[in-house]
Each structure stands twice: as C-alpha cells, then as structure tokens.
Amino acid sequence: MSASTDQPSPSLNQPLSGNAMPRFGGLATMMRLPAADSPAGLDAAFIGVPLDIGTSHRPGARFGPRQVRAESALLRPYNMATGAAPFDTLQVADLGDVPINTYSLGKSLDIITGYYRRVLESGCKPLTIGGDHTIALPILRAMAGRHGPVALVHVDAHADVNESMFGEPVAHGTPFRRAVEEGLLCGHKVWQIGLRGTGYAADDFDWPRAQGFNVVPAHEVWWRSLAPLMGAVRDSIGDHPVYLSFDIDGIDPAYAGGTGTPEIGGLTVPQALEIVRGLRGLNLVGADLVEVSPPYDPTGNTALLGANLLYEMLCVLPGVRRR
16 A cells, blocks of 8 residues: 555554653563453464473473563564554454463363464454464364364475374474364465475484475575565465464574574575565464574574564454555
8 A cells, every 4th residue: 555644543452652651661562562361352462381391392482472572662563574564454452371270281282272262253364473383273263163173384394293292292393294184274374485404214204294285395495685585475265274383493593593493504584574474465363473482592583573464464464454
C-alpha cells in the first residue's frame, strides 16, 4: 500500500512507545504489547513455550521466551523495509507462557497441544517463542486438528527426523518424523531450508526426501539471494495452510551463536529475512522461533535476532496491510 497518513484504529493494541516509557522499563511482554489471559478477540498472539527437556546438547532454551521478549523492547511497530503495518489492522497481544510440566516431556506435549487447540479455536494465529524444537510436534498436532495436514517451511541446520534419540521417540531431533507418521504434514508441500553439518550416516537427509520433502542444504544457497527460492516455495504451497518452524541454528553461529547445537556454514541474516518475507501472500496459520539459549548468548544478539524474526513473521500474516 502506498504511503498514507492513516492512523491505526484506537481499539487495536499498540506496542508501548519508547517515548512513553524508556525501553529498559515497563513489563517485558513481546514488543511491550498488552498482556492477555485469553485469545478471544485476538487475530494473532505471541506465546512462550519455556521447554528444553527435549534438548540433546546445550540446554537453556527454557529461558528463550523471557530473553527474546526482553530484547524485543527495541522493536517499533512499522516495518520500514517492507512497509508492513501489522498493528494497523490486527489485534495482537502477548498471551504469556504455556504452563508446561518441567519434569515430564510427555505431559508437556499434551499440555501444549491442548493450549494451542484453544488458541486456534478462537481464530487466533499463534507466534511461538521457544523453547527447544520438540515443541513443534504438539503445536502441529493442534494445527492439523484445525486445518488438516499442513504445509511446512522448516528452517534449520538439522532435519529433525531421527527415528529416536537415546531410545526415546520424542525429543528435539524427532518432531518431523513423528509429524509424518501421525499424518500432520502434506509431504510434497514441506520445505526444509539450511540443512548442513556432519551426520551419523551418509543418507541422513534421504529420509525427508523419500517423504516428498523439498530439501535445500545450506551449501547450495551460499552467497545467493533466496528470493527466487521463495518464489518456488509459494508456487508449491499455493493457498494450502502453511506453518513456519524456524530453528535459530539455521542461521550461521557467527550471527546466532546462542543456541544448543550450532553448525558452521549456515544461512545469513539477510537470507533469513528473505525466507520470512517470502511467505507473504501464503495462508500462514502460525509460526515458531525456537532454540534460542540465553546462557550461550551473553551479548543478547541471538535473542535480538529471534525477536526481529518473530516480528517479521507477524508482518506476513494474512490481513496485514502495507503502508
């Protein structure tokens, strides 16, 4: 939309301005939006899932939601690059954190699925702050219950399709194998972008290809714009409901080192922005940003990047206009 002097509706929530309260003050909600205790009446909501008992190496992602929210205080309502003005047309709030059971991964999965079912039933689109990548499975269970098998754009260094980890069927390296087995995904409309690193076997990435996934290893897109790739993603997915699952380790640790399983040779920050912005026009029904581990992020850069990516996800939701 062309430049306009139109103002957002006074009935829509707005991030608290840094001119009204210093950015280091006030409640640490996502983008300093109002906190809400119900998804009723919301078009979209930020939700934290502070779970990291599914992680396999460096823990700490349980603190991700809190730190990402803290770094999000630097964000302002208008996207100066794309013109997106999400708070002009959407009612958005921070729903706080899902009350997971920190002693039981199995119970936590059921708690998360039940929570997201209620959010989706209200017509609210969830934007999730993780937490480790295990949380994608219970969220996808709720998504498929609402929309049927969904398309998926999965940004990650790892395919997360392990058969098991230490004999356990559910962990942060298994969610998308379980999702396929449970019929939650539309296989030929799944895109995995940024895969790389060493593996346990030469065919580690062959399983997702056998399911019809479109696999884009990181080394195939080094030094390239991902805008053409995202055109292919949009053509492939069409108007099918699509979910975005973004592991921060999909980005090179030079930019996002505060994560549990970093891998060299990853995507750049501009490529990450191209991926998220390239989803505009699709029927995006929800998204997550996972695996930010604040104990390994002393500068806050990884959490700051996560906060910005979540804002970009909000900017491409259906119904967001551009000024």
